[in-house]
Amino acid sequence: MKDLKEYWRGVICRVINLIAENENRGTGIVSPDSIITETPPDPEMGDIAFPMFQFSKILKKSPKEIAEQCRILLESEHLTDKKAGTPEVSGAYLNIRLDRIRVTEEVLARIGKQADDYGRGNVLNNKRITIEFSCPNTNKPLHLGHLRNDAIGMSLSLILEASGALIRRVNLINDRGIHICKSMLAYKKFAGGSTPGTEGVKGDHFVGKYYVLYNEWADKDPEAEKEAREMLKKWEQGDSEIMELWKKMNGWTIEGIQKTYSATGVEFDQVYYESDTYKLGKEEVLKGLSKGVFYRDKDNSVWVDLTGEGLDKKVLLRSDGTSLYLTQDIGTAVQRYNDWPFDTLIYVVASEQNYHFKVLFKVLSLLGYTWADNLYHLAYGMVNLPEGKMKSREGRIVDADDLIEDLCKLALKEIAAKGRDSEISDLESTAGMIASGALNYYLLQVSPYKDMVFYPEESISFTGNTGPYLQYTGARISSLLRKYSGNKEKYSGGTLKPGLLAGKEEWEIVRMLADFPGVIENAAEQKNPSVIAVFLFELGKHFSRFYHDNPILHNKNRDLIATRMALAESVMQVLKNGLKLICVPFLEKM
RNA sequence: ACGUCCAUAGCUCAGCUGGAUAGAGCAACAGCCUUCUAAGCUGUGGGUCGCAGGUUCGAAUCCUGCUGGACGUGCCA
Structure with a gap:
């Protein structure tokens, strides 16, 4: 996804420069770095968006005209690889519609191959x-x-x-x-x-x-x-x-x-x-x-003078030497x-x-x-x-162990209330992992630098935007996977056909899966774990909706089973890799 | 007093280097379990993005001022 974005950025840059040259507005007036890429608000509008406003002044025409001119030029001059996507004009935007089947095929293959390493990058190159x-x-x-x-x-x-x-x-x-x-x-x-x-x-x-x-x-x-x-x-x-x-x-x-x-x-x-x-x-x-960068006061204390730096004088050693x-x-x-x-x-x-x-x-x-x-x-x-x-x-303090214990008890109660006891072999450890997942997610979903308010009732909630929600999504896919591989004669034999995932819902999921490496990069750059938390919740929601509306195993068509199963498995992999990064344990059963 | 930071739905929070109708969860209300875990899914209502200016084709996002709040300016940690 990132490489495709870069590719199109380069292409658009060339085309804009070409138009400028043809109309004697100068040569090489835009660089690839200055070109803004976005994601259209609705996938039906395309997958990568290039707003044309910024070129309006240079080229002395409306953004819409520029977008149209770009599109025509791209088609007539065969400046692009058809497989990389097709450009469309939408108002002041030139949108690129990617080849869904091709991207889906590539993404699912890459996730399958890289498995636990999918999403890892190298921007920090052994730093x-x-x-x-x-x-x-x-x-x-x-x-x-x-x-x-x-x-x-x-x-x-x-x-x-x-x-x-x-x-x-x-x-x-x-x-x-x-x-x-x-x-x-x-x-x-x-x-x-x-x-x-x-x-x-x-x-x-x-x-x-x-x-x-x-x-x-x-x-x-x-x-x-x-x-x-x-x-x-x-x-x-x-x-x-x-x-x-x-x-x-x-x-x-x-x-x-x-x-x-x-x-x-x-x-x-x-x-x-x-x-x-x-x-x-x-x-x-x-x-x-x-060295003379600090000084000793007459009472024997040692000081540093940082008034020149906009700071104060500061004691480094007490007068008694401690x-x-x-x-x-x-x-x-x-x-x-x-x-x-x-x-x-x-x-x-x-x-x-x-x-x-x-x-x-x-x-x-x-x-x-x-x-x-x-x-x-x-x-x-x-x-x-x-x-x-x-x-x-x-005495107005929340003790860590008390909180964890409360969460564990609650998790045990939930497991019992949902009648899952018999399915889960180690109740205590499962409850413990739900508790730590709930806690860590609650604390990490907020941007670090902001103050936050801790609501006890909310932090122990397991529904909605919570760690256990994501664990639950993972556990359901795990369960599907067990059924799938445990009943070969009923479900297997189909082949993965990316074309079966071309619908809007599926495509949104695939796009998110493709974005995951970029999300990690963002989180690292911003030093902000909440970036990962927000992404995973979005992914979980999209998958839950898809899963609710589309039977995965209950299909006559074996190819459809294999294909949807592959999608589910990829979601599970990304969920697993992402949850690890925000200290929420992945659970196969809950 | 000075310095740093914060202000988005009733509450808790997202909103990437300015860009298409400002989002989610909770709470409220209304639906969905003879089918893969209902810790789920769908729908409804809810907003002068603290206030006022400015920059820009375009501002929740950038700049200035103001208001309100947090933290700091220890021979504490």
């Missing part, structure tokens, strides 16, 4: 991309905000990979700092030696409970804050008892978070820990100091580049940190790292609740 996402703290479990981050990061990494990039998914665990000490302190005070094991609680929730307990305690006793600071000091000095507790509690949290990751399909190639990288950050700042969030991020970036030199590093971090990343990128550039120009902050918007912003302090 090395590191992508950072998730980045949890080790003092509490994940919430809805992390889930959006995870979904965007994971999906984007897959989309870029499908566009030919070499991808390295990295996580950064925020495992040090005062907030970690707070939960440790509360644990020491109130836990009485209990563990996630003795309490039967998931590790991250167990630790999170002590963080809450700390805050309750600190609200009435100022001593708490003091003790926490003391503990942080001890931690930085490497006090063995504190270190041991720290390791133990971090272990619990990370183990718990890992379980959440596997429920939603999140994976990393490498995990970094702030406790490892903050020292390197310190060193980098001192290097910058000796490091900050920014310091640590400097070290982490350098570490990453050394570990695996990248062409681009993408940070998937909420838009509230826009300023932070502006500063970080500038600082790295001042330190002389040329790769600092290739850092990219993918700023995604907030997830809000109908009643407003999520606030953990007021």
Whole structure:
């Protein structure tokens, strides 16, 4: 489809230039790049549209006349390959009607051949991309905000990979700092030696409970804050008892978070820990100091002056020599580049940190790292609740595990309500995949940079524009396929005849299938998974309609069976490949 | 105060580098299960694309101003 578009773009360019020359309006006045291509609103009008408005001024005539002149010229001069399509005039547009049979044949053949690789492209041609996402703290479990981050990061990494990039998914665990000490302190005070094991609680929730307990305690006793600071000091000095507790509690949290990751399909190639990288950050700042790009204040703190860049002055090292969030991020970036030199590093971090990343990128550039120009902050918007912003302090927070559990229960209920229990061998895992499909789709159908509102009732809905709708479409085709290959004497023996798919409905589906590689390319270029989600829903709708109106297996004509089956199978393949990119599990049965 | 971003149907969101009558889901209402999974399909109603200018043959899309909202401008993360 893309090649056909390019072909016609070239042809139209030649023809316009020819007209211009013949009428002494100049030579080579338009280039192929400047020619706009579109898709007509109705397939009956053609498949590729060239609006002629832009040439009206140059050629001093109406767009309609130009379109007509183009068409006549194309026919009389035999400037085109008949098989590539036929031009038609529609108002101010020159539309190209493609050879449906030929395109259908080619597309179905290509999908069959490329199978799981169909749609993959190479625009990013082995570009090395590191992508950072998730980045949890080790003092509490994940919430809805992390889930959006995870979904965007994971999906984007897959989309870029499908566009030919070499991808390295990295996580950064925020495992040090005062907030970690707070939960440790509360644990020491109130836990009485209990563990996630003795309490039967998931590790991250167990630790999170002590963080809450700390805050309750600190609200009435100022001593708490003091003790926490003391503990942080001890931690930085490497006090063995504190270190041991720290390791133990971090272990619990990370183990718990890992379980959440596997429920939603999140994976990393490498995990970094702030406790490892903050020292390197310190060193980098001192290097910058000796280079003279930073300066030391009289209270011993180290600063960078970015007022010339339209930013502010910023502290890089505290007066007591300890490091900050920014310091640590400097070290982490350098570490990453050394570990695996990248062409681009993408940070998937909420838009509230826009300023932070502006500063970080500038600082790295001042330190002389040329790769600092290739850092990219993918700023995604907030997830809000109908009643407003999520606030953990007021208990207005959607816990990730609770949400997933609710979705699983609901999925199980749905399966039972539809009487599908007996068909499905592993109910728990199927419900889990429906839950993660619903969740990831809900979070990814919105453009990343926009804030979104999370409606609990809507997110757990399985009808309409949802992940389960797409899973259902895939499951029905899978079911058809099982019947088809399981009853050869009844259904097989026909041959694929693309001519049987020349109807409007079928053609729209074929065109979408043909567009799929371009859709992935778009999504990669825009760094926007919702492009894939929107496309798949459209495809699902078109197929469902076709499927509803046209019997596939219940036909006397074996050729028709084989042909429609081939179409269904191609839809299934594209669905499968696309769903993978937005972290919605494909299900053969549901 | 300044900076960045957002504003499309009752609600949640699409709308590609400006282009043919502005779309979907949910909710509401009305239909469709002796046939391949009704988690489905069909139909109806619902819009001054925040407001006002400008650029253009042509603007939801680009520019300016205004209004409303989010976030940020910590020796927090």
